[in-house]
Amino acid sequence: MKVRIDPDICQGQGRCFSIAPGLFGFDELGNGVVIGDGTLQADTLALAQLAQANCPEHAIFIEE
């Protein structure tokens, strides 16, 4: 499983990098970015899903 942020949808609400700072960071404008290639392990999947469930813009995608 991999997590990604759609940069066209992200508005920099900042929820992802607050909830899961190990998975998400931010760029110089404050928009969310995935750290590394976004590959999720069993223990990080739930965290990524929590970030996804809190993104007001629905900009986070978790895919096979």
Place this chain on the structure above:
Amino acid sequence: MTIKEPVEDFATDWDHTDPRWVRDPYPIWATLRETCPVAHTDRYGGGWFPTTHEMVSSIANDTEHFTSRMVVVTNNKFPPNFIPAPMGGAPPITSDPPFHAIARRLILPAFAPGPVNALEPQIRSLCRKHLDAMAGHEFVDAGTGYAQFIPPGVIAQMLGFPAEDEDIFREIVHFILDLVDLAPEERGEMSEPTLNYFSNQIDDHLANPRDDLTSYLLNVEVGGKKLAREHVTGTIVLILVAGIDTTWSAIGAALWHLAQHPSDLARLVSEPELMPLAVEEFLRFYAPVTMARLVNDDYEFFGCPMKKDDWVLLGFPAANRDPEVFERADTFIIDREVNRHAAFGLGIHRCVGSNLARLELRVALEEFIVRFPTFTLANDADVTWAPGQVRGPRQIPIRVLS
């Protein structure tokens, strides 16, 4: 200012300055959401108030049918000094695409998490300074003695304005956000001192450039050209107004809540790791900011015949109470884990200062409850609420128990 007719039916005659709405809007919104759900008014030159999260999100993301050129509902839809779209009077909040992205990009870096998080120590010491002044008193005011001081100090420093002008800032905010019932000519006259204040600050920064946001905006170039002075003025007005009343309201509402919910207060004191979740729930439950749009051209929205230049009151706080999106929407749950609230708006106009607002709210609450681990509301009847589109308690008389 004329005395207004009281509202009899919020569905056909809404007024967001009505005393009942100001005091407790949530039951009004819940009824409208269940029965209406888009309210209309002929006041302020005509406008609409959609109450569901779906509608609010749809409008926030629809810059084609709804313009941001005016975002505060007043009787003055077309002021004489009006700056038209795409820039509007206070870019980027009053800007439409494509100009909006240019104006927004200029200020986003200053409000990104890096620079904002660096402000934490000084926000903390600002909070402690005002808590020191309250020490030893049994009865204190968490609004006029605390919440109202935190955001102005931070914003003054970012803009490079004199910290001792705080009272002027609050007057400006009051004029722009609260006095929305003024006749157009009154509003025009009253805007002069405000504009003069900003003009003097800009002149001072031109004569004495320094390392702050004002000097940055005066020097930054877009496409090889410096910004128009009206652009700089508008952005500074925006940062000052949007950066003060909003977070002040959020801090005040959170303290007002804690003063009445001892179990929530006790949990926050004993489980400080809950603070990030609590902050998001305070933002959802007491979201201070309602925005506005104007309808670009005649447009049918969810069956409503909206006319060109009708107001649309964009109720993010109402969206945050929509039971379609939030479980037990009208219940405050301090450790709510899934909380997709829209307190900072949705879409391209997401609050630029959201990282700063969160930081100020968290630090202000942390410091307050460390200093006063138990306190209670002295008298709810003495609590006053700011009217209009930024709603929050102004006087919050509390009794310190420990």
